[in-house]
Amino acid sequence: xxxxxxxxxxxxxIEAAVARLHPGETGGLDTVARPSEHADAxxxxxxxxxxxxxxxxxxxxxxxARSVEVVGVCRSVEVAGPxxxxxxxxxxxxxxxxxEMASGESLGLRQAAVTETVVVDYSAPNxxxxxxxxxxxxxxxxxxxxxxxxxxxxxxxxxxxxxxxGTPFGMLIEHLVDLGEAGASRELSVGDLDAFYKEARKKFxxxxxxxxxxxxxxxxxxxxDADTLRLWNLLVAESARYFAQVYEKLDVLLKHSDLRGExxxxxxxxAVVERLRAAGLLQQDDxxxxxxxxxxxxxxxxxxxxxIRKKDGGYNYATSDLxxxxxxxxxxxxxxxxxxxxxxxxxxxxxxxSVAASAGWLKPPAxxxxxxxxxxxxxxxxxxxxxxGDAVKLVELLDEAVQRAEASIREKNPELDPxxxxxxxxxIGIGAVKYSDLSNDRVKDYVFDxxxxxxxxxxxxxxxxxxxxxxxxxxxxxxxKRSAVRDxxxxxxxxxxxxxALSLLQFDTVVHDAIDRFSPHRLCTxxxxxxxxxxxxxxxxxxxxxxxxxxxxxxxxxxxxxxxLEHGLGMLGIGAPEQM
RNA sequence: GCGUUCGUAGCUCAAUGGAUAGAGCAUCUGACUUCGGAUCAGAGGGUUGGGGGUUCGAGUCCCUCCGAGCGCGCCA
Numbered sequence: 001x002x003x004x005x006x007x008x009x010x011x012x013x014i015e016a017a018v019a020r021l022h023p024g025e026t027g028g029l030d031t032v033a034r035p036s037e038h039a040d041a042x043x044x045x046x047x048x049x050x051x052x053x054x055x056x057x058x059x060x061x062x063x064x065a066r067s068v069e070v071v072g073v074c075r076s077v078e079v080a081g082p083x084x085x086x087x088x089x090x091x092x093x094x095x096x097x098x099x100e101m102a103s104g105e106s107l108g109l110r111q112a113a114v115t116e117t118v119v120v121d122y123s124a125p126n127x128x129x130x131x132x133x134x135x136x137x138x139x140x141x142x143x144x145x146x147x148x149x150x151x152x153x154x155x156x157x158x159x160x161x162x163x164x165x166g167t168p169f170g171m172l173i174e175h176l177v178d179l180g181e182a183g184a185s186r187e188l189s190v191g192d193l194d195a196f197y198k199e200a201r202k203k204f205x206x207x208x209x210x211x212x213x214x215x216x217x218x219x220x221x222x223x224x225d226a227d228t229l230r231l232w233n234l235l236v237a238e239s240a241r242y243f244a245q246v247y248e249k250l251d252v253l254l255k256h257s258d259l260r261g262e263x264x265x266x267x268x269x270x271a272v273v274e275r276l277r278a279a280g281l282l283q284q285d286d287x288x289x290x291x292x293x294x295x296x297x298x299x300x301x302x303x304x305x306x307x308i309r310k311k312d313g314g315y316n317y318a319t320s321d322l323x324x325x326x327x328x329x330x331x332x333x334x335x336x337x338x339x340x341x342x343x344x345x346x347x348x349x350x351x352x353x354s355v356a357a358s359a360g361w362l363k364p365p366a367x368x369x370x371x372x373x374x375x376x377x378x379x380x381x382x383x384x385x386x387x388x389g390d391a392v393k394l395v396e397l398l399d400e401a402v403q404r405a406e407a408s409i410r411e412k413n414p415e416l417d418p419x420x421x422x423x424x425x426x427x428i429g430i431g432a433v434k435y436s437d438l439s440n441d442r443v444k445d446y447v448f449d450x451x452x453x454x455x456x457x458x459x460x461x462x463x464x465x466x467x468x469x470x471x472x473x474x475x476x477x478x479x480x481k482r483s484a485v486r487d488x489x490x491x492x493x494x495x496x497x498x499x500x501a502l503s504l505l506q507f508d509t510v511v512h513d514a515i516d517r518f519s520p521h522r523l524c525t526x527x528x529x530x531x532x533x534x535x536x537x538x539x540x541x542x543x544x545x546x547x548x549x550x551x552x553x554x555x556x557x558x559x560x561x562x563x564x565l566e567h568g569l570g571m572l573g574i575g576a577p578e579q580m
Numbered sequence: 581g582c583g584u585u586c587g588u589a590g591c592u593c594a595a596u597g598g599a600u601a602g603a604g605c606a607u608c609u610g611a612c613u614u615c616g617g618a619u620c621a622g623a624g625g626g627u628u629g630g631g632g633g634u635u636c637g638a639g640u641c642c643c644u645c646c647g648a649g650c651g652c653g654c655c656a
Contacts, residue, residue: 081599310654456618458604544615
């Protein structure tokens with residue numbers, strides 16, 4: 001049922017005109033109709049075309065404007081500036097496009113041209129360690145990407161690559177033994193993982209005897225000693241339960257079944273080594289087995305190796321990352337491997353990608369995509385830390401968000417039913433934290449600021465949620481069912497209606513653009529603009545006070561706006577309450 | 581040292597190589613017996629870190645310098 005978008009229609013018409021006027025010149029030309037400040041849309045094709053033809057761009061543009069077939073689509077196509085084509089759509093045409101958009105569940109959102117299996121690797125906390133702000137961005141951005149990719153029809157596989165293996169487990173297990181299993185699981189179940197880890201660390205640093213025990217325990221763990229594995233499992237299980245609580249609080253999709261700890265790949269590591277050896281990529285270097293991907297150098301400008309097997313015979317994370325690639329491509333059948341991992345890992349991932357490609361494990365169309373992100377900063381512009389200088393615990397941060405939201409609602413809408421209030425406070429508080437993260441260009445650092453993210457003004461989640469809640473309020477007052485206005489063709493008459501209509505019709509383009517660039521902030525910016533235009537419409541175009549067709553038309557615009565907001569926020573993992 | 585990311589209004593941030601670089605906050609002016617004012621309309625505020633280059637056109641691409649963060653072999 002997907003209908004062709006207004007922008008796509010005009011682009012095709014322009015392209016046809018160009019083909020008529022300049023046969024054989026359409027290849028590689030940009031006929032895309034873009035949003036414009038000076039018209040409903042603008043097409044810039046004449047500038048590049050004129051360059052190619054060696055003609056005056058304004059003349060080329062005017063020829064196109066005269067020739068383009070736009071009856072029933074555009075009110076006008078005008079030339080402006082050096083040769084821009086300014087498009088103004090026909091009101092009825094816009095109304096019809098809105099009606100088409102409203103008539104389906106998808107709101108005009110196209111399915112991906114090629115359906116892919118996408119593995120999204122994100123969150124990745126460590127077993128027996130507290131989740132902290134360091135996990136916030138990966139978890140939130142990863143969750144949004146999963147929802148967005150799913151929305152356009154991809155098969156999305158979530159993978160939470162938790163740190164459940166390695167030398168620290170010697171010390172952690174010994175600490176567990178010291179506490180006794182009952183005592184340890186009590187401590188772990190209250191979620192005080194930080195204290196558990198720190199105590200273990202402290203003992204390890206202070207006592208050679210403890211270090212010795214820890215080392216022996218690591219050997220036993222790697223050797224598959226049954227009792228050691230049982231204790232290890234205890235740690236993993238308690239942590240997994242704890243992670244699940246945090247994810248529920250954060251309202252992200254990650255579930256227990258998405259856990260794929262490093263240990264999952266243990267039995268594949270030897271095969272990685274063998275396959276690299278068979279491919280002739282493996283080299284011996286300072287007693288370690290390594291691969292030298294081309295183009296990577298160290299401080300001394302010497303080739304930089306990816307260490308596959310350490311000189312003590314152990315494997316490290318590069319090896320398990322390679323095993324992951326093999327698993328994802330060969331077993332899961334993924335063609336897109338998304339890594340939602342901090343920017344500092346860029347070189348490591350580039351090396352893994354290079355080696356995987358050289359080994360033939362990552363053949364096009366299969367590819368890796370590092371969705372890198374910057375740090376969360378405090379108001380001092382340094383990495384966000386608690387007052388004591390430790391990493392800020394994620395649960396404490398989330399609890400504070402909900403608490404602040406609740407206080408704010410209590411003050412601004414005291415009549416709201418307390419039971420509703422607590423649900424809404426969660427949606428607003430968590431939504432604010434997520435939105436403040438997602439609305440910034442992910443590759444940059446961003447400043448964490450409670451006041452700003454919870455403000456009802458500006459580009460914030462509460463502002464968008466408020467716009468949505470107001471629309472719901474209108475329908476409650478109207479005594480009209482939302483679904484009753486979905487076959488109405490809205491009248492696009494008032495300037496504010498027109499601005500809103502144009503925004504609504506951009507939904508599909510924006511979502512795909514955000515997905516293509518793995519940039520949720522583009523969707524945020526769009527939703528904010530949509531909300532701003534809606535509130536302007538709300539001020540200038542009375543809905544309930546209007547009569548007949550105008551009232552129906554405006555109700556239809558309200559309903560469609562609310563649906564886009566709800567779906568858009570939904571793809572960001574943010575709830576859209578009906579009242580707040 | 582090499583690599584990499586970043587530098588845009590007082591502050592926080594936008595801007596597929598396209599017109600006069602846009603928002604919000606803050607500041608100032610207006611609008612209410614409100615379809616939820618938790619709002620709207622408007623104003624002031626910029627050499628896009630500096631300098632070169634490519635281009636019909638550069639915040640965006642290239643080079644260089646300055647500044648900040650991060651990474652640079654057996655942790656993950």
